[in-house]
Amino acid sequence: KVMLVNFWATSCTTCVAEMPQIIATHERFKARGFDTVAVAMSYDPPAFVAKFAETRRLPFGVAIDNTGAVAGAFGQVQMTPTTFLVNKRGEIVKRFVGQPDFAALHGLIEQLLAEA
Numbered sequence: 001k002v003m004l005v006n007f008w009a010t011s012c013t014t015c016v017a018e019m020p021q022i023i024a025t026h027e028r029f030k031a032r033g034f035d036t037v038a039v040a041m042s043y044d045p046p047a048f049v050a051k052f053a054e055t056r057r058l059p060f061g062v063a064i065d066n067t068g069a070v071a072g073a074f075g076q077v078q079m080t081p082t083t084f085l086v087n088k089r090g091e092i093v094k095r096f097v098g099q100p101d102f103a104a105l106h107g108l109i110e111q112l113l114a115e116a
Contacts (some may be wrong), residue, residue, distance in 0.1 A: 002029075002112045003086040004036045009072060012080040013040065018099045019056060022083075025109070026060050030112050033067040033088075037061035041080060042068040087112050 006022055008015035018037075026036040037060060040049040041055060052064050063107045070103040071077040074084060074092075085108060094108060 002034045002088060002109060004034070004109075005040060005084040005086060006036065006037055006038045007074070007077045007080055009044045009080045010043045011044065012098055015081045016052075018081060019058075021099075023056075023059060025106065028106070029109055029113065030059075033077050034109060035058050036094075037063055039063045039065050040110065041071065041077075043064055043116050044094045045107060085089075085109065085112070088115060 002021070002027065008019075010016070022036065022038070022111065026034070030036075038058060039051075040046075042065050044064070046066070049062060049064055052058075065071055074082075075095075079097050081096075081099065083096040083100055084092050085096075087093050087103070093112065094105075096105070
């Protein structure tokens with residue numbers, strides 16, 4: 001699968017503002033072998049994350065990185081939002097710090113989905 005991994009926090013205004021576009025991207029490509037996971041930062045209270053996921057009806061997996069291990073595995077992510085695009089081989093193809101250019105992101109997703 002092609003994966004979008006979005007590091008975010010409920011206290012991050014850009015993260016909250018971009019979430020509808022993250023959802024729309026997920027909905028647009030999910031039938032073609034695309035998936036999304038939203039990774040909440042270690043400092044984000046789990047109750048806030050759960051409430052946000054519930055009220056916004058996030059249609060993809062939400063992980064709570066309470067130890068910071070996931071952020072560490074992706075190169076010590078500290079800024080939010082930070083979004084990674086991962087190809088079918090599990091390789092990070094693109095890293096976006098701040099809100100992605102969604103038109104460019106969609107073009108890249110199309111390319112990755114077309115790969116064998």
